[in-house]
Amino acid sequence: MADKAVQRETVLSLRETIARIENRRLPGVVRAAKAADPGGFRQREEDESGRKALALGVPDLDALLEGGLPLEGMTEIRNAETRDAGAAAGFAAALGVLCQQARLEKGETAAPVLWISQSMASNEAGMPYGLGLKAYGLDVRGLVFSLPRTVKDALWIAEAALSVPSFCAVILEIRGNPAALALSESRRLHVRSRAGHVPLLLLRQSGHEEASSAFFRLLVEPAPARERPLPDGSMLRGSIGHPVFHVIAEKSRAPAPLGFFLEWNPHDRRFYPVEPLPAAAAADPEPAHSVARLSASSGRSGRPQALGELVAFPRAS
Amino acid sequence: MRLVALDGYAEKRGFHIGQGVAEARAMCPEIDVLPADPAADRALLEGLADWCCRYTPLVALDGDSGLFLDITGCAHLLGGEKALLDDLLARLFHLGVEARAAISSSAGLSWAVARFGSEGIIAPDEATRVLAPLPMAALRLPRETIETLGRVGLKQVGDILEAPRAPLARRFGAILLLRLDQALGREDEPLSPRLPVAALSVERRLGEPVQGEDDILGLTEELALRLKPELEKRGQGGRLFELLLFRVDGAVFRIAAGTSSPLNEPRRVAGLFRERLQAVHEDLDAGFGFEILRLSVPKSEKYEVMQEDFSGTPDRERPLAAFADRVMARFGAESLLVPALSESHVPERAATFRPLTDLALIGKTEEPGENIPAPLLAAAARPQRLFPSPEPVEAVAEVPEGPPRSFRWRRTLHRIARAEGPERIAGEWWLDGEPAMERDYFRVEDERGRRFWLFREGHYGAATPPRWFMHGVFA
Structure with missing residues (x-):
């Protein structure tokens, strides 16, 4: 009998460990066993079932992310092209705002957001702009920005930041898929983030899909904004309202990539789900007369390039 | 070409400074003439001044061939004045430097004896006796004064020691009596040390030189441990720490590490230098090892002693300070930035970044731009990312003042679906001083939903066509 109880304990603890590694909710059996007390007293129910997540306020997305943005661990946000970097950075900044707010609501002192941007990323896509971020809802007094020269330096700073409990979120912005940030490095950051209880947002600018240790990888694309509402309820024609993102969960537990259209409301500091504009849907598919997306070359030789030339496309796994 | 410096042998052969090289060659054909390199001489002298920091922190340069060391209160640490002087000369001799030195109660007397005298240490009451037989130089x-004095037969200092002062001053200028008084210690002569003296410093002299980084860090922590009681006694913490490493062959390395908040914790001080040593790894050549390590605190501030409580909420400031110190020790003070808002209309001036200097200010600062009312901020749309320098684009726009219809940025064509604007921002003539071009800003959205911030500089129909720029991207 005692053997059986010990075996059961072992199995339950193993299941708990697995659930923690996989970042899933604790199985019901484990929860029941943990709640039961041999003395017969009811223990306080654990509010988190083993994982901490920040609800984004969009039910579908929260369900897909199993509760929301993981507050311990790495989440990757990427965009395909440099010109979309504004949308991805905006989405990451919005998550930063939500993290800041969550800290404040819990009654803790305001913790700063650390934004580490490898200098090439900021040179290509622009520096974070204080006034714009303030209007976006971020408390810029609680923003610390770092502009390391190389990816290695950026990783070092991120790792140092994840081991102190001072930041409410760390945004690490990297351009492309550098070799210095491969699977093992991302695993290292992920483990640091879980141990330090600080969420890490890896913002991959104009990068490809690449295997990483992140829980989720979200592809963020820009989407046409709504129009500005007027006081009488109608919309101001031709105006550009709050930013809208098309967020596609590339890596998640869902069987296929799912897309969501989210609108960020800087005033309410929360996301709202929106329906895609018909214009956006129409602009998306192939045009009637398909032309190359890139402009015709000018001022260069018209000859085809030599075969076997190396291009800077890194391994996409 | 003239001779500017001579070695001992050349002096014996009768050459003198200022002599023409051709003349010197004629006197002695086998002399070896090297071109003068004042910069290298200066570097050597400064290196020696650094090296002399082992005796006293107050080291001043004297022209281009001498050093003043203020050893007030330092001599007993090295076993007395005689021991100090012998040690100094012996070490310099082994470094290959021919040096003469003297210790006396005034800088002028030491200067005179080191160059023209023979005694090493002069007691305070012997100044007159020692100075009397020395030449006027x-x-x-100045040279003219010496020559004038020589013409009237006053060749030795002793000749004017007892002479009436008023006629001397009238005839040869005030400088003669000033220098005489300075040499005799009647007039105070302040030395200006090369480097500011640290409020606190501790050092460790090693019997066996160390080379390894871990040894250096271990010793640094030990030094910081000795520093802590002194800092605590003063109620201060260091904002800047400086580690001096004296290599056995005379080279001296100074490594400074700043902190973001007052600090007296030995472990963290050693941690700072761990990062600094990583950063200066290439420049720090241990060679045959370091024999003296000195840790000093050039800058300190009031240290707030905080009482730990039992509430269990972790203190946020201290780990943040530790993080900031580590990063800034490794990558420099500019590596962590905080936004700085200012009241300006020009976008690149309105929000900039400044280095994170004081952690206590995070989350508490009242920026000048803070009091911009929120509605105004919302109405004036500002991008989330701004290009430090606007990038030129080719745009097709409505003439004369309309928004752009399409533009080509980084060789890609964007068709504009919607546009808001213009928002006209004029240059700040009170800062720029010249009539800066006014800009008309448009917030545009292209067909795919990308939102950009474009501006036009100039007007259609003017002498020069207007130019369009991309200045930022919206979320």
Whole structure:
């Protein structure tokens, strides 16, 4: 009998460990066993079932992310092209705002957001702009920005930041898929983030899909904004309202990539789900007369390039 | 070409400074003439001044061939004045430097004796006796004064020691008596040390030189441990720490590490230098090892002693300070930035970044731009990312003042679906001083939903066509 109880304990603890590694909710059996007390007293129910997540306020997305943005661990946000970097950075900044707010609501002192941007990323896509971020809802007094020269330096700073409990979120912005940030490095950051209880947002600018240790990888694309509402309820024609993102969960537990259209409301500091504009849907598919997306070359030789030339496309796994 | 410096042998052969090289060659054909390199001489002298920091922190350069060391209160640490002087000369001899030195109660007397005298240490009451037989040049007088004095037969200092002062001053200028008084210690002569003296410093002299980084860090922590009681006694914490490493062959390395908040914790001080040593790894050549390590605190501030409580909420400031110190020690003070808002209309001036200097200010600062009312901020749309320098684009726009219809940025064509604007921002003539071009800003959205911030500089129909720029991207 005692053997059986010990075996059961072992199995339950193993299941708990697995659930923690996989970042899933604790199985019901484990929860029941943990709640039961041999003395017969009811223990306080654990509010988190083993994982901490920040609800984004969009039910579908929260369900897909199993509760929301993981507050311990790495989440990757990427965009395909440099010109979309504004949308991805905006989405990451919005998550930063939500993290800041969550800290404040819990009654803790305001913790700063650390934004580490490898200098090439900021040179290509622009520096974070204080006034714009303030209007976006971020408390810029609680923003610390770092502009390391190389990816290695950026990783070092991120790792140092994840081991102190001072930041409410760390945004690490990297351009492309550098070799210095491969699977093992991302695993290292992920483990640091879980141990330090600080969420890490890896913002991959104009990068490809690449295997990483992140829980989720979200592809963020820009989407046409709504129009500005007027006081009488109608919309101001031709105006550009709050930013809208098309967020596609590339890596998640869902069987296929799912897309969501989210609108960020800087005033309410929360996301709202929106329906895609018909214009956006129409602009998306192939045009009637398909032309190359890139402009015709000018001022260069018209000859085809030599075969076997190396291009800077890194391994996409 | 003239001779500017001579070695001992050349002096014996009768050459003198200022002599023409051709003349010197004629006197002695086998002399070896090297071109003068004042910069290298200066570097050597400064290196020696650094090296002399082992005796006293107050080291001043004297022209281009001498050093003043203020050893007040330092001699007993090295076993007395005689021991100090012997040690100094012996070490310099082994470094290959021919040096002469003297210790006396005034800088002028030491200067005179080191150059013209023979005694090493002069007691305070012997100044007159020692100075009397020295030539006039020992008084650091201008050449004309020495020549004038020589013409009237006053060749030694002793000749004027007892002479009435008023006629001397009238005839030869005030400088003669000033220098005489300075040499005799009647007039105070302040030395200006090369480097500011640290409020606190501790050092460790090693019997066996160390080379390894871990040894250096271990010793640094030990030094910081000795520093802590002194800092605590003063109620201060260091904002800047400096580690001096004296290599056995005379080179001296100074490594400074700043902190973001007052600090007296030995472990963290050693941690700072761990990062600094990583950063200066290439420049720090241990060679045959370091024999003296000195840790000093050039800058300190009031240290707030905080009482730990039992509430269990972790203190946020301290780990943040530790993080900031580590990063800034490794990558420099500019590596962590905080936004700085200012009241300006020009976008690149309105929000900039400044280095994170004081952690206590995070989350508490009242920026000048803070009091911009929120509605105004919302109405004036500002991008989330701004290009430090606007990038030129080719745009097709409505003439004369309309928004752009399409533009080509980084060789890609964007068709504009919607546009808001213009928002006209004029240059700040009170800062720029010249009539800066006014800009008309448009917030545009292209067909795919990308939102950009474009501006036009100039007007259609003017002498020069207007130019369009991309200045930022919206979320």
